[in-house]
Amino acid sequence: MNGEAEMNSGDAILMSIRGLSKRFPGTQALDEVSFDIRRNSVHCIIGENGSGKSTMIKILTGALERSGGELSFEGRIYDPKSIREAMSEGVTALYQELNVVDDLTVGENLTLGREKSRLGMIRSGEIPPTLVENLKSLDETIKLSDRVGDLSVAQRQVIEIARAISTDCKMLIMDEPTAALSEEETGRMFKVIRKLSAKGITIVYISHKLSEVFEIGDRVTVLRDGRVVGDRTVDEIRNGSGCDSESEACHELIRMMLGKVVQEEYVPSRNRTEETLLEARKIRTGKLKDVSFELRRGEILGFYGLVGAGKTEIAQVLYGIDPFQGEILMDGRPVRLSGVSKALGAGITLIPEERRADGIFGELSIRENIPMMRMEKVLRNGIINRTLENQLADRSIKSMSLATNSREKKVSQLSGGNQQKVVISKCLNRESTVLLMDEPTRGVDVGAKQEIHDIIRNLANQGKGVIVFSSELPEILQLCDRIVLLYEGAVRTVLDNGRGLDGDRIMALVAGREASA
């Protein structure tokens, strides 16, 4: 039956993805992903950070090798070994980082890399007419003699699109093309996308802005933790499941993106007090709008919001990384957080989100990583004492139940969960009173997740103030005593956990779909 159905729709399907998997050391980025991309459609792929979107694009464009699964394009097996090979098959990607040279003119950029030359001398004035036509058809306001640096971001994207579609492009992958665009430019970009569609080019549109899906998408695939959790036409979502408004349809997508919210058991911190440890007053940065909150001794405070709501920005301000306006008080006294060392001095430690880039020293052993933030602990007479170091490492391995056969193992060889435990151990050795945990369990398997949650609860019970920044609602609901909901850089509301808190209502608030009243 299945075969028959595929035969019938064989012509309509441009690319079919079957069982696509990608494993990185420590994480499964894509896990048996299967779906079809229909010819001449605008196919949206959405998902939170770390859901596998970018890994997927890289495999489709030949930039990354897959670990398993099959791809077919136009009915033939598709197995590009390089970006160039993918392009020659007709698959091109438009990345967030633009690939244009600001100091050259539009015309020079269009022909970049394929100048007609004789004996190394460029013969100018020979831009292929198809290229010029492509550009004009997408945006007639761009002149060939304009310097690219003077154009807007959207116009620069158009130049790249014109270049991309000049090479017999059948499928154009756009990675969050509107991320850096104003509302007006976004509108113009959508027009360009519709024109491309009219030319018969299939668009794969990556985004995490849900409203865009409804605006231009034909079909949407939702990824979560490297798996497909939804693959439907936009009309189905709009009309199905009793959604009668776009906001409810958005809800439905958020539900798919974030996962089913099962109210897991929330255990209130045992030693909550009313004593304020840290207070932020009207924090303002380029992204944050008058964020105020307070953290009390012995509690776990959660910050929740979609990607881009301002969670990471708040963590960076509190850890002295980003400059800000406003006031921060520790124990009632104002502190100046003008650098990491100032924040550490004030008693604030950050357990960073990107552990590989920001947390671990991969080439060093567990033993060498753990005391890194407070070397005094392993010094005797100013000299590193191996016995003290071994003892500290063994204690941490035991208390964190770190799975390793030796404290001398390089941290880069550990699994994601164990790496995270090393980062946490390293940060805990600093013995700060306030701990900021940015996505403490991202990319960590279920068992380790539970263990890390227990560690966080213990810290609060020991009288520390813990702030958890997470994009996983279950984690927030399970862990946090109070929850700050963020929407577009502002605090929407602060909720007390426990009294039958409604996951759906939280999602509505963070999606900005409910009036703030």
Add this chain to the structure above:
Amino acid sequence: MGANSRPIQVDRQKIVLISILAAIIAVMSFLSPKFLQVSNFQNILLQLAPLIIIASAANLLMITGNFDLSIGSVLAFCAIMHAFLSKQGVPIGLSIVICCVLAVLWGVSNGIMVGVLNVNPVIATMGTMYAARGFAFLIARWDGGANISAGLPGNFSDFGRTNLFGVLPIIIVFMVIVVALFIFIERKTVLGRYSFAIGGNRRSSVLSGINVPGMMIVLYSLVGLLAGFCGVVQVSRVGSGFPNIAEGMEFDVVVAIVLGGTSMLGGSGSTAGMILGAFIVGTAANGLNLLNVPYFYQTITKGLLLIVSVFTDQAIRRRG
């Protein structure tokens, strides 16, 4: 439990280096009867001593992922400065101290440019390289010539030509002390640990509260200090100051360090490996000299040796 991958890997790398060194020694002793003599090895040691002293600090610097191209110029600057001050009647001991302080200042300025102002280390230290060399010529000019050889006090050469117990040249003694010190720093001190941390993951280091700019200033100062000190010893031993000495020495230092297995990107390396690297370069050069191979062939050999050794090392490490 005791099994861990790191020492095994390092050992294998050292075995390769020792084999290369042994091969060079075997071939050279076969080709030249003068090679395998005590006096010749004393020669090799004397030639390598300044290189190994400076490379001890430069190795730690390269472990952080940075390097210093101003080594040769700072050495020449301090050498000529020492001759100049001594000729002006400054007591020898005081002059040595002044020159070492000036050497540290060159290092501090490198460290501030790289660590605080975030200037690319190649550019920053290349600037210092030209500036210090220029000053060296300028000082010779103040003295009224192209170099400072006449009119130095009678005891000027005493320091550089000191032999401990009558047999050990002072520079060799310093070499042993400095090497021991840096092996200790590398393995047992916060400075050493932070160097590996910064080279391995600079962002993690910053977020862990490590004072990266301060570390850069300290390490560049150490390199500067040792370069300047070697300049002082050298000018004292030779008995006259030339502003053009040690040209290109920074590259010999880099060659020894890279041969020794320290990554140009930082994060790994060892003093012991650097010493092996220095001896490979030193014995090869010495042997070719004994064989009366013209200088340009020696340079070609040095280039090939560097490329082949690093390539072999990479191939082995990739498989390992």
